[in-house]
Amino acid sequence: MMEPATEAELAQAVAGAAGPLCIRGGGTRGVSGTGEALSVAGLRGVELYEPGALTLVVRAGTPVAEVETMLAGEGQRLPFEPMDMRAVLGTNGVPTIGGVVASNASGPRRIQAGACRDSLIGVRFVDGRGDVIKNGGRVMKNVTGYDLVKLMAGSHGTLGVLSEVSFKLLPAPEVAACVLIEGLSDADAVAALSAALGSPFEVSGAAHLPVGLDGAPVTMIRVEGFAASVAYRAGRLQALLARFGDSVVEDDPARVAAGWAWVRDVQAFADLPGDVWRVSVKPSDGPRVVAAVGPRRAVYDWGGGLVWLLVAEGRDIRPGLAGIAGHATLIRAGAETRARIARFHPEAPPVAALSAGLRARFDPRGILNPGVMG
Amino acid sequence: MQMPRPDAAVIGRKAQLVARLRQILPADAVIDDPTETRAYECDALTAYRCPPLCVVLPADTAQVSAVLRLCHAEGVPVVPRGSGTSLAGGAMPTEDSVILGVARLNDVLEIDLPNRFIRVQSGRTNLSVSGAVESDDFFYAPDPSSQLACAIAGNVAMNSGGAHCLKYGVTTNNLMGVTMVLMDGTVVELGGAHLDAGGLDLLGVVCGSEGQLGVVTEATLRILRKPEGARPVLIGFDSSEVAGACVSDIIRAGVLPVAIEFMDRPCIRATEAFAGAGYPDCEALLIVEVEGSEAEIAAQLALITGIARQHNPVELRESTGPEESARIWLGRKSAFGAMGQINDYMCLDGTIPVSSLPLVLRRIGEMSAEFGLDVGNVFHAGDGNMHPLILFDANKPGDLERCEAFGAEILKLCVEVGGCLTGEHGVGVEKRELMTSQFSAADLEAQMRVKDVFDPAWLLNPAKVFPLAASAGRRG
Secondary structure, three states: OEOOOOHHHHHHHHHOOOOOEEEEOOOOOOOOOOOEEEEOOOOOOEEEEEHHHOEEEEEOOOEHHHHHHHHHHOOEEOOOOOOOOHHHHOOOOOOEHHHHHHOOOOOOOHHHHOOHHHHEEEEEEEEOOOOEEEEEOOOOOOOOOOOHHHHHOOOOOOOEEEEEEEEEOEEOOOEEEEEEEEOOOHHHHHHHHHHHHOOOOOEEEEEEEOOOOOOOOEEEEEEEEOHHHHHHHHHHHHHHOHHHOOEEEEOOHHHHHHHHHHHHOOHHHOOOOOEEEEEEEOHHHHHHHHHHHOOOEEEEEHHHOEEEEEEOOOOOOHHHHOOOOEEEEEEEOOHHHHHHOOOOOOOOHHHHHHHHHHHHHHOOOOOEOOOOOO | OOOOOOOHHHHHOHHHHHHHHHHHOOHHHEEOOOOHHHHHOOOOOOOOOOOOOEEEOOOOHHHHHHHHHHHHHHOOOEEEEOOOOOOOOOOOOOOOOEEEEOOOOOOEEEEEOOOOEEEEEOOOEHHHHHHHHHHHOEEOOOOOOOOOOOEHHHHHHHOOOOOOHHHHOOHHHHEEEEEEEOOOOOEEEEEOOOOOOOOOOHHHHHOOOOOOOOEEEEEEEEOEEOOOOEEEEEEEEOOHHHHHHHHHHHHHOOOOOOEEEEEEHHHHHHHHHHHOOOOOOOOEEEEEEEEOOHHHHHHHHHHHHHHHHOOOOOEEEEOOOHHHHHHHHHHHHHHHHHHHHHOEEEEOOOEOOHHHHHHHHHHHHHHHHHHOOOEEEEEEHHHOEOOEEEEEOOOOOOHHHHHHHHHHHHHHHHHHOOOEOOOOOOOOOOOHHHHHHHOOHHHHHHHHHHHHHHOOOOOEOOOOOOOHHHHHHHHO
C-alpha cells in the first residue's frame, strides 16, 4: 500500500501509477475499488483553525475524532454531524475527514445545517493526471469560478484524491433536548416530523424508528441552543404536536447524544443480518418506500426523507421503487450481491453521460477508484 | 473591456437565423430590431455594452430546447439572461450572440409545504418566490439586494447570496433541483425534492457556473418557516479595527446572528445625508440581527450587547419595535443609493477572512489616497464579504480606468490575505482577467474541463469567467 506523507508525494504516486488505484482514507466506509491501495491517512494535521472566523482547514487524512475533539475544545463543531459507518458495516479503522468529504457523509442535522457539501468551503486534490488542483478556499462566501468543491464532495475518489479540505463551522450549542412521541404509525410519524420541521422552532433532528430501543415505535425531534431557548422550543413543539399523541422531553445530555448517535450511525442494523440500503426521497414519500419494499427493519431520518432499510440478502429493491422520485444506494451487501447490483442508483442517460464525461476529463486514464461510481 | 472578435460569418447569417427562430417560437418571442434589442445591450454593469445579434424570449423548457438545438447546429453563441441585474457583466452579449431571456418563464409550478419546497420556472423573481408562500408564513432564504428584480435563473447562475446568508446559506445551500437544457438541446433533471445527489453532485457545480453549462428553466427551492420574530441592534465604534474585533467576539461567543452588517464612516455620512436614518457619526457601525421568540431575541441581544460594551462602543441602540428596526435597516439598505447620489461608483465584492478585516480596511484607505478616489465600505461582516464602493466620475476622462485599477488592487489584496475575488456577484467579464491572481493554470484548466463536458463547442456564454487567453483554444 502506498502511503504518501505530503501532497507532493501524493501527486507523484498518482502521476506514476501504472494501473488502477484504490483510494483509501480510514477504510471504514465500505467503498473500495480494485487496484493498488493508495492511502491518504499519512496526510494529517490541521493547516489552520480560526475559531473567531468559524474556519477550519485540515489535511484529508486527519482522523475525524481528532478534528471533533479539537473543535469541541473551542465550543465549536462540524455542522453536518458526519456519520460513523463502522457499526453498520462492521469495519475497523480510523475514519478520516477526507473520507467524510469523499462520501458527503451527513447525519441528522443535515435537515437544518445542510450536508457535508454545504459546510465544505475549499478543497485541494490530485486529479488523475497527477496535477494538484485547488478550488474554493477558506472563506464562507466565494463564487469565484466553478464550484468544484461541491463536485468533489461525494465523488468517492473518482475525480481526484483529496489532500486538504476546508469547512465552515458552527458554535456547539449550550444544550440539546429531544421531544419523544411513542407509538405512531409511519405515516403519522412523518406527518408529525413535517409539522415540527415546518414550525419556527429550529428543529435540528427529526427521526422515526418503527422499532425503537424498547421495541415500540418512537418519533424523535431535537432542538439545540441556549438553555432557555431549548426549553421554550421543546415546550412549543409538544403543544404543536399534541394532536399526534402524548410526548415527553428528554434533556439529559448523554442520553440525547447517545440517541442521536444511534440514529446517525444506524446502529439498529449493526447486529442484524441482511443488506442495508439508504434511500433518499421527499419526506412524505418515506412511508411509501417502506410500504413498497417491505423491509425487515426501517429507520427514518431527515424528517422521513432519508430511509434506511434492512432487507434480505441479494434483493434488488430498486424495481419496487419505480415511480418514487429519489435514489437508493446499496450500503451493505456481500460480494455476490455487489457483483450483481450497483452501489449507486442508475442515472438517466443524459445525466450519466455528463458524469462519465467528468470522470473521463478528471481521470483520463481511468485509474481513480474505477468502477466505484459507474 | 476586451471581448473576442465576433464571428463575421454568424453576423452575416443573421436574417436566416432570425427566420429559423421565428419558425420555432411565437412571433413576439424573437426580437431583432436594433432599437428593441438595445435594452439587452448590457446588464447592471452598465459601463460596458454591445448589441446582440437578436433576442429570444421562450416561454417553456421545450422552446428553450428548440432554440439551443438550432443555435448549436448553426454554431451560434448564446448568452442566457435572467433579469439583467448582474453587476459583473454575466449577461453582456457579443455581436454574434443570441440573448436567451427567461423572463417569460415565470410560473409557480408546485408548492409543497409539508415537504418544504417550491418549484418555479426560472424567470420568476427572487422576491416573488417568497411572495408565493408568504401567506403560509414560509419564505425563500437567499435575499440578494436586487431581489425585487433579479430572477432565480440568475441567482442559480451566480450562486447569489444576500444579507441573511450567515444563518441560511447562499443559493447553492437552498437549491434542491433544476431542470436544465444543455447547449445541444438535451433536457436534464438534476436533483429534485429529495436531499442530496445520488451520484456526482452535478447540481452543485451547475450552481454558480454563470450560465456556461446550461440554461436552467425550472428550479426546486427549499423554503423555510418564518422565524417568530427578528430584531437588530446598532453598535457604533470609533475605529474599524474595534468593530472587526467585536464581530469576531460575537461569533466566538456561540451566538449565530442572522446578519452582521458593517458600514464605515464615508458610507455612514453618505447614507445619513441621503436617508436620515439617525446613525451616529462614527468611524464604523455594525447592525446585528437575531431571530426567535421575544424572550429568545432579548436573551441573544443581551449577550451581544454585553460583548459590544467590552469594546467601548460610542453608540448602542437596541431596537424596541418594528419602527425602530426599520430605521436601523433603512440606512444600510439605502447605502448603495446614497453613494450613487455622490458620484458614479463601482461596487466590489471580494471576500476576506474575518480576521483580516482591520488590515484590509487600512490598506483600502491607503490605496484610496494613492489613487485619489474616495471609497466607502459597506458589507456582510459576519462572513467577510466586502463591498467597497469606489467613487469616480464617468464623465472625467481616465477616471473609470483609475477606478478599475484601484478595484483590481483591492481584489488582489483580498486574494493575498486568503480570500477571493467575488463572494456573491460572480466573475462575468468584470473579474475574468483577474482569475489568474487566485488560480493556477491547472486550477483553471480543471474548471474549464467541466465546461468541455457540458458544452463541448463552448457556445454558451463563452467569453465569461475565464481569462480570454486561457479559454482561447477552446472557444474556437
